[in-house]
Amino acid sequence: MTMNDANDYVIEVRDLVVRYGDRTVLDGINLKVKRGETFVILGGSGCGKSTLLRNLVGLMRPHSGRIFINGRDFTAMSERERIEVRKRMGMCFQGSALFNSMTVGDNVALPLREHTKLEESTIEIMTKIKLELVGLSGFDHYMPAELSGGMRKRAGLARAMAMDPEIIFYDEPSAGLDPIVAAGLDSLIRKMQNTFNLTSVVVTHEMASVGLIGDRVCMLKGGRIIGMGTMDELRASDHPFIQQFFERRPEPEGAENADYLRSITGGD
Amino acid sequence: MISMIGRIGRTTLNGVYALLRVCVLMVDTLNWILVAPLRGRGLRVRSTIEHFVEFGVNSLPIVALICFLMGAIMAMQASYQLERFGATRYIANLVGVAAMRELAPLMTAILLTGRSGSAITAEIGTMRVAEEIDALEVMGLNPTKFLVAPKFLAMILAIPCLTILAMFIMMLGGFALSTVVLHVDPKVYFDQTAGALVMKDLVTGVIKSFFFAVVICWVGVYRGFQVEGGAEGVGKQTTSSVVTSIFLIILVDMAFTILFYFV
Numbered sequence A: 001m002t003m004n005d006a007n008d009y010v011i012e013v014r015d016l017v018v019r020y021g022d023r024t025v026l027d028g029i030n031l032k033v034k035r036g037e038t039f040v041i042l043g044g045s046g047c048g049k050s051t052l053l054r055n056l057v058g059l060m061r062p063h064s065g066r067i068f069i070n071g072r073d074f075t076a077m078s079e080r081e082r083i084e085v086r087k088r089m090g091m092c093f094q095g096s097a098l099f100n101s102m103t104v105g106d107n108v109a110l111p112l113r114e115h116t117k118l119e120e121s122t123i124e125i126m127t128k129i130k131l132e133l134v135g136l137s138g139f140d141h142y143m144p145a146e147l148s149g150g151m152r153k154r155a156g157l158a159r160a161m162a163m164d165p166e167i168i169f170y171d172e173p174s175a176g177l178d179p180i181v182a183a184g185l186d187s188l189i190r191k192m193q194n195t196f197n198l199t200s201v202v203v204t205h206e207m208a209s210v211g212l213i214g215d216r217v218c219m220l221k222g223g224r225i226i227g228m229g230t231m232d233e234l235r236a237s238d239h240p241f242i243q244q245f246f247e248r249r250p251e252p253e254g255a256e257n258a259d260y261l262r263s264i265t266g267g268d
Numbered sequence B: 001m002i003s004m005i006g007r008i009g010r011t012t013l014n015g016v017y018a019l020l021r022v023c024v025l026m027v028d029t030l031n032w033i034l035v036a037p038l039r040g041r042g043l044r045v046r047s048t049i050e051h052f053v054e055f056g057v058n059s060l061p062i063v064a065l066i067c068f069l070m071g072a073i074m075a076m077q078a079s080y081q082l083e084r085f086g087a088t089r090y091i092a093n094l095v096g097v098a099a100m101r102e103l104a105p106l107m108t109a110i111l112l113t114g115r116s117g118s119a120i121t122a123e124i125g126t127m128r129v130a131e132e133i134d135a136l137e138v139m140g141l142n143p144t145k146f147l148v149a150p151k152f153l154a155m156i157l158a159i160p161c162l163t164i165l166a167m168f169i170m171m172l173g174g175f176a177l178s179t180v181v182l183h184v185d186p187k188v189y190f191d192q193t194a195g196a197l198v199m200k201d202l203v204t205g206v207i208k209s210f211f212f213a214v215v216i217c218w219v220g221v222y223r224g225f226q227v228e229g230g231a232e233g234v235g236k237q238t239t240s241s242v243v244t245s246i247f248l249i250i251l252v253d254m255a256f257t258i259l260f261y262f263v
Helices: A003-008 A049-056 A079-086 A104-115 A120-133 A149-160 A179-196 A207-213 A231-235 A240-247 A255-265 B002-035 B045-057 B060-085 B088-129 B132-138 B143-180 B186-196 B199-225 B231-262
Strands: A009-020 A023-034 A038-043 A064-069 A089-092 A167-171 A199-204 A216-221 A224-229
Touching: A009 A049, A009 A199, A023 A038, A023 A049, A023 A199, A023 A224, A038 A049, A038 A179, A038 A207, A049 A167, A049 A199, A089 A149, A089 B132, A104 A120, A104 A149, A120 A149, A149 A179, A179 A199, A179 A207, A199 A207, A216 A231, A216 A240, A224 A231, A224 A240, A231 A240, B002 B143, B002 B199, B045 B088, B045 B143, B060 B088, B060 B143, B088 B132, B088 B143, B088 B186, B088 B199, B088 B231, B132 B143, B143 B186, B143 B199, B199 B231
Parallel strands: A038 A199, A038 A216, A089 A167, A167 A199
Antiparallel strands: A009 A023, A009 A064, A216 A224
């Protein structure tokens, strides 16, 4: 891969195959994420989108295929090299995954304390800045359990942003939030994007968010990518599932159950 | 028939895999305790001290109370037989040796299993369910370094300390009951105890307690990382942690008792 390519594409996935036992969850995924864009992975429940995300951040090792981060093979790295790469990544978890035993401020400060040799006073200031960024200034002494769901997600975002990452991953950012809070989070994601020129990868099934935050979208179904492009390109697609997804039409009664059964048994 | 053989094979394989995973965890933990700090990759001293306080200092009242009562109970039960021979003074020997060699290490270990082993499993399990372990990894923080190493170090320091205290408290229990209820002369009781005990009793007791600590911590951690699903998974693994831990403690106890009998 040439240097130029590496600059254009922050993440490149080649022929990714992931299996749980005998069941193939992701089957030959190929995608590239450009520097500075927000890339949305869209799909129904159980289509493998969370699995794809877990592979991208290295929480799972794929069965075969490669993932390149900034042109370097992430799948073949030693644990130490992976840690270096991870310092440049941030991730927002579905349930925020804040450490419940620490205050919000300590949560945000943790990566700084562990990975940098900054003075405690500097860390404190940086923590305050990050919390301010997500609209939670003054909440550093609260425990995560004392915050609402939306606030926890914001705090999770502040923690993900603590090390000033290049790439940020969001797992279902609006899941479990009411529409107003979800919209607030969407605009926060957009704001982060514009302010810091981050590359973002968002996993979601929330159609309302996609148009607002996504530059490009890929649609997953049954472990394969069935469509990729801008929102308009995807909308214009004649793939029946994409049409169905966009129009929110339900599966015909019965077919859904048969599909589901097949997906959990792995049989054809 | 074939299905039965298959089942036996699968169970064995699963057992072997579990053992392998425990070994990997052990090596990883030892690496983070012994090797990594020398290479300047840091041991979490603060967290270790906090855990030591939790496992050791905070367990002391309950360990002390139970061991005191156990000592008294032992003295009472022993007098039931020894009184018939007018040999109540030998209660001191019995309580002393039993406490040092067996009961103090065992009671401490079982109490700590219930109090701290279960807490370790529940904590790590809950963190797994809430994706906190994943969050650590994504941040480039090693969960073994961050969560396991401090607990392990605290546990192997706390349990031997508690055990030594428990030994003396248990003898104190026996002493109190013997002198107050059974009217054994305090001086005689003391001399009997001092005469009966040898250094080996203390050493074997402490060595055992060290391995009990290893068992409690590793079972607790291993079960914690095994949690799947939600709150139900945490409950299931916590129960299993306590049961496995007590079972293994008895096995280790057995092994060492045989070993020390011949050595």
